[in-house]
Amino acid sequence: MLNFNKHIHWIFVLLIPAGAIKYAFLLNGVQGFSWDLCVVDTLANLALAALSIWVIIILIKAYPTKVTAYTYSVMLSIGMAAVTVILLKLGLKLYYNQPFYEEYHRWFTGSLFVRVIFYCLLYSWIATNTALRKTIAALDSRFQQQTDTQNLLREAELFKLRQQLQPHFLYNSLNSISALILTEPDKAQEMIGKLSDFLRGSVKRDAEDHISLKEEMNYLESYLAIESVRFGDRLKVEYELHVGKEKTVPPFLLQPLLENAIKFGLYGQTGQVLITFNIHEQDGMVFITITNPFDATSTPPKGTGFGLEGVARRLFLMYARTDLLETHKQDNIFTTILKIPQHV
């Protein structure tokens, strides 16, 4: 069907000679004009029509106008129809100037109105068709451009969000390592190892869309190991895993949430802070639930990870859904629930 629509204008190309031949025969048979006259009339019509169509197509393609493409096409067609008929009349009058052709010219003058209408319709059809094609092409290229821009933007945004791993974590960790070097060199070395694992995890997975839960958990463990060295006894993290480690999750989603929970927990209260972390499966999705103590009166810590908005934004860019991240506050416990659809 689409193919047929695309090639429909070829039917028109075939119709023209067929119509022209029919016209010549009618002229000869019904009106009784000589063959010589019939052929010249037909060829003159064809030639002028072809010339006009060519002019119309060129004008429409080359000159954009502020008038609606279709109004412009119709106006142009009416003009060209008038020009065609006037040229025909004058040309034939000059060519057949003997008195013998008086009858033919009278008949021709009688048919002028019909000819004008015919050319108007013919030209309008071709002109609007051309205008339509032009509009479609323009829309197509604009759409393509928009899609390209959007893809680029999306890529850039995802990249930026991944890069937003805040350096404060790194600086503070290095500060702790610095302390350990002076007091417990063995522990310092161990922490450098953990920090390297964590950084390696952050850097190398940039290109991947999904990674296994196993890999993500290793990454989280190296992160938690560093945090527990930094905060000592104050930080207590309990986690439960109720799904197979072969499930996949997008990289860099869980760690910011965990980081968020730790920061809010640690800056929201003094003394020990318990963070719980639970992963289970439900309705074909992996549910990740994180809880942390929370204090409404304390100012949220600044510049710590890219936080909830960043995660929500990434989820939207990846799954085009806004219902995958939920948060609840109850009895000074802040709960974050993240849902990861499987088999996307």
Add this chain to the structure above:
Amino acid sequence: MYKALIIDDEPLARELIKTLLKPHTQIQVAGECADGFEGFKTIQEQKPDLIFLDIQMPKVTGFEMLELLDTPPAVIFTTAFDEYAIKAFETQAIDYILKPITRERFDKAVNKWLAKAASDQKAAITMPEHSPIEGYQHRIVVKDNSTIKIVPAGDIHYIEANDDYVKIFTKDGWFLKKSTLTHIEATLDPKQFVRVHRSYLVPVSQLSKIEPYEKESHIALLHCGSKVLVSKSGLAKLKTLLGW
């Protein structure tokens, strides 16, 4: 012998400062604190000459803790955040060391203070007058006897200017804070708090009714039952904010 106090929420960060201080035999570590509450208390008890202060800490920040001290000691800030530096120097801090701390940088800061202390210049801390960099505050930190109390912005009934102090009326009674109403006004969200009068800052949510009082002024009735004066310009501010 000088007394120094280390206030940082990370144990290893405190450990590092302690270790780096060892060669400076004229400075003795008088204590270590893991948050601003402890810090505030210990400073009042120990009266240290110098404190090493982290900024991001549980409950109250280093800046908020300083704000509560009547005679703050000399301060060297230690933090991983470089964006607080300007504010830190506005408090006339001795120095601002970025983590990870190196011995060279640390010694430079300590020597700078020692030189200052030797020439007996009192390093007076003054809090900056304009609003903090990190946007509007959602709370005010006040002293309640010798402890720190955090008043959420939502609990404030109104704030009254009172000489060098502001009197903050809340649902739990009132608190005095050494500050100006202009400073407090600058730190709170102007969409929520309106300076209705030279002496009064009122949360919009507390307004219940506004009545004419004298020929040029009005009086506002608050939900808590108190009445505050509203000046002509205060009324104009309320009108624009509430869109009468």
